[in-house]
Amino acid sequence: MQAASSGIGYGLKYQARCISDVKADTDHTSFLAGTLSLKEENEVHLIRLSSSGTELFCEGLFSHPNEIWDLVSCPFDQRIFSTVYSNGETFGAAIWQIPELYGELNSPQLERITSLDTDSCKIKCILWWPSGRHDKLISINEENLYLWNLDVSKKTAQEEFMMIWQSSSTAFPYIQTKPQVQSQDSAGMLHKLSGGAWDPHDVSSVAATCESYLQFWDVRTMKKTISVECSHVCSVDYHPQKQHILVTAEHESGIHIWDLRKPKVPIQELPGHTHWTWTVKCNPEYDGMILSAGTNSTVNLWLASTNHEELTTERQVDSSARWVDPLLNTYSDYEDSIYGLTWSSREPWIFASLSYDGRVVVESVKPFIPQK
Amino acid sequence: MDTDEETPLDEKARRTRDLLASFYSPIPSESSNNPFSKHISPDDINSSSFQPDQYMKILARKSNLEGLLQKHVEMVAEIKNLDTDLQMLVYENYNKFICATDTIKRMKSNILGMEENMEQLLEKIMSVQSRSDSVNTSLCENREHIEKMHRTCNLLRKVQFIYDLPDRLGKCIKSEAYADAVRFYTGAMPIFKAYGDSSFQDCKRASEEAIAIIVKNLQGKVCSDSESMQTRAEAAVLLKQLNFPVDYLKTKLLEKLELSLTDVQFIPAVMKNDSPSTHEEAIHEFVEAIRAFRVIFPDSEKQLAKLAQDLITKHFLMIEGYVHTRISSEDLLGVLRVIWNDVLRMDEVLEEASLSDHSLEGTKDAVKLYIISAFSHLTHDISDHLLKVLKRGGAEDYSLEVALDASIKAVSDGGRKVLLDMHKILDDNLEIIDKLRELIIDWVQQGYQDFFRDLEELAASVSRESVRGYEYELSFVPGVISQKFRAAGEKFLQLHKEPREVHMFVDLFLQELKITNNEVKQILPQDLTKHRRADSNGSSASSRSNSFREEKEKLSRSNIQKGRSQQLLETHLAKLFKQKVEIFTKVEYTQESVLMNIVKLCLKSIQEYVRVQTFNRSGFQQIQLDIQFLRTPLKEVVEDEAVMDFLLDEILPSIDFPPSLFCEQVIVAAVERCLDPIPLELPILDRLIQAKLAQT
Incomplete structure (x- = not known):
């Protein structure tokens, strides 16, 4: 099976859902993956792509107390990451640090820097400040968005990060000793938040997926700004270069590309997958290159036009003659649903995918990069 | 020496000035005296307070004889000088006085005699004036007369x-x-x-x-x-x-004209039957009246133009009403032709009114309306058609195929008719239509696009399956069903009691599936070749499959009860040996393939829902029960027409019947997501299923 594909494989011991690109590691192409096992002891794998680009090896293996539902590497420190975890009944979130001397220890323990403790609600994901070193974090649970102020101060004696949840503020009016409820949806149980993304172009804006809506929140005023209707939206990603452009994945209806200046109708629709489209990721470098993963055990690579004007003019020209299939390639070397998907920010032609059976596959999209 | 020479000169000048000053001004100014005068007052020879005795004393005391002699000489010289100066001054003054006296004498002699001359002149002027006055008065009387x-x-x-x-x-x-x-x-x-x-x-x-x-x-x-x-x-x-009051006359005449216009009958419906003579006559009269009016009241163009435009507008309004009554293109053309003729004639007498532009606009609107209404009628007809079919849907014999045929026929016939109508309009050589040709073509194209979009929406809403089935778009069915699971799935978590009966969502699912099945059967053909082949060895295969399945079920049940690590190992091993299953094969346009895929997609959706939940024992047992119950009816749906056996034996010989496989996967997912996966005892399971079956 390995021979049939160009991808490089790596096996986790248990089932898994989440994989994250280690953005802050500028020397290596690394990924963090967390397992999802209700009954076993869960693990976080630090996986590194060899410099030749032909092999994946385990750089670090750390035990994690609970099954991991969400994992994001800190954008400015490669040793820090956040997880959302569950013991089967309750959910929690925490910021972890990989221990300094893990290479010499047999079973190094992760250092828990802090927990993001909120109420009993089911926490869904953690969003880091979109780029650079910054002290703001957002956590999303089913009903609320929380804005956290992270005070990172290095103590010289112990080389340790101190994190204090402060009630002082520099940029935002609301920083809480105990985080305040930022938003409460009046519709209650019917509209549960399921995830979100932080706008890299306008850091005061956060998009949250909410059943059949895509909601936008202004973190300065703590108010909902606009709401875009799209059914069963489950994943959202901002275009890294173009402001106002974002991509959503919806369970049944595939992938939609939106221009938030015209939020009524998507500017483009892609068919998605034969079963649910689970997640969607914009390439950090190449405009219009989009990856999607689905529960039909495939990863699709799309090339979409994110330029609205271009699209409309194209439509006026004879559409059938110029129509190009936006689907560049389908990677089908998987045996279970794929929930984890990430581009490498260091080598933007590389992506890592994680199927439910714990298989990490790293592929290169180099052959499909459009020639300029 | 220098100083000696200067001092006497200075002193001389000063003295002269002082003397002159004392002569001309009554009070000798103190300021003219130099400041030294105070200090050397008694012995200063020039000061007014000069005392000769004291001066002499001082002089005698101070100087020797020689000095005194010298002083004497100096003084004598000085006195001489002063004397000559004084003499000269007096002489000069005298001279001036003599001059002045001479001048006065001469003036006196000149003025004498002048006064007499002046008096003479005055007298003469007076006499001239009196004469002229007398002449004036003597002439005045005559002039007035x-x-x-x-x-x-x-x-x-x-x-x-x-x-x-x-x-x-x-x-x-x-x-x-x-x-x-x-x-x-x-x-x-x-x-x-x-x-x-x-x-x-x-x-x-x-x-x-x-x-x-x-x-x-x-x-x-x-x-x-x-x-x-x-x-x-x-x-x-x-x-x-x-x-x-001409304006009054004018308005009166205009009113008359307007009144006569109301007589200009324009009833499109009547128009085609009736000979157009009455209308034509009326228009002729109107045109004549306008011509006359323009000559009589040259400033009345505006009102006339308005009148004419109103008339045209009124006519077009009538046409619009007429268009709404589903007219044929000939009718429309006829009416338009009449109006255009009218306009041309009115235009001859009233160029300013730009009636042709006005009527061009009107025609544009009318034609557009006609096109739109033609398409809306078409859409309406088709939706009526489909609605009729749907209403009949309650009855047993309703057939999607018939509905589809009928609607396709309606679409193509209607479309052709509209196109023919439009052609007729375009082929007509009416000038105004010629001008609008491009626009009309655009509208018709637009109309067709809109129409087909409407049609698509209609088709999507009325008969999703019938249209989409052809288009290989099946995911919507699981979409509908899975929405129902969503709510049901949430409830699993809250279960704390042992399951008592099969969950309601199963009923909903089966119901939905049955409807889909019914519709699919009408749309899609059976896979006849495969069917025949399946028939030939049907009986033996089915028995085999049953036993096979039972074994498999036993295996899975035993899996659940085994230890966790062992189970993990087993799944890993199983993965190694199992051939990769193409879960989502390409759907063929056969009943069997479509139905199979729908069932597969639905079960896959259930599996995905189960995977994001965590269950307690009761929740797990509920799923076990539901899925167990589902196995049989699902198989019935797909087993129909004996496809099942064929599937088992020929398409996927190495694996179990796919729905069963998916059922198992749901169970596996549930086991994975349950902390305490102890299944229901078989007898209890059977009893509950039997109870459910008895209910239905």
């Missing part, structure tokens, strides 16, 4: 004219020279105004009577259609000159 005579003459002439006026007017009436009459009358008007009540009473009355006749005649002329345009216009101008 002449002027008076002239005025009287003028007056008399006017009086004569006024006395003659009635006669003249009468003559003018006789000869119909109304223009002259009006000129005379307006000329006499100021006099009548001033003296009409006294001296010229009779005269005024007589001429007013004459003028009244004239006005009447003129009015008659203006209004009469028999007179020539020229004379009518002239009459109108004359009436205006007589201060007759």
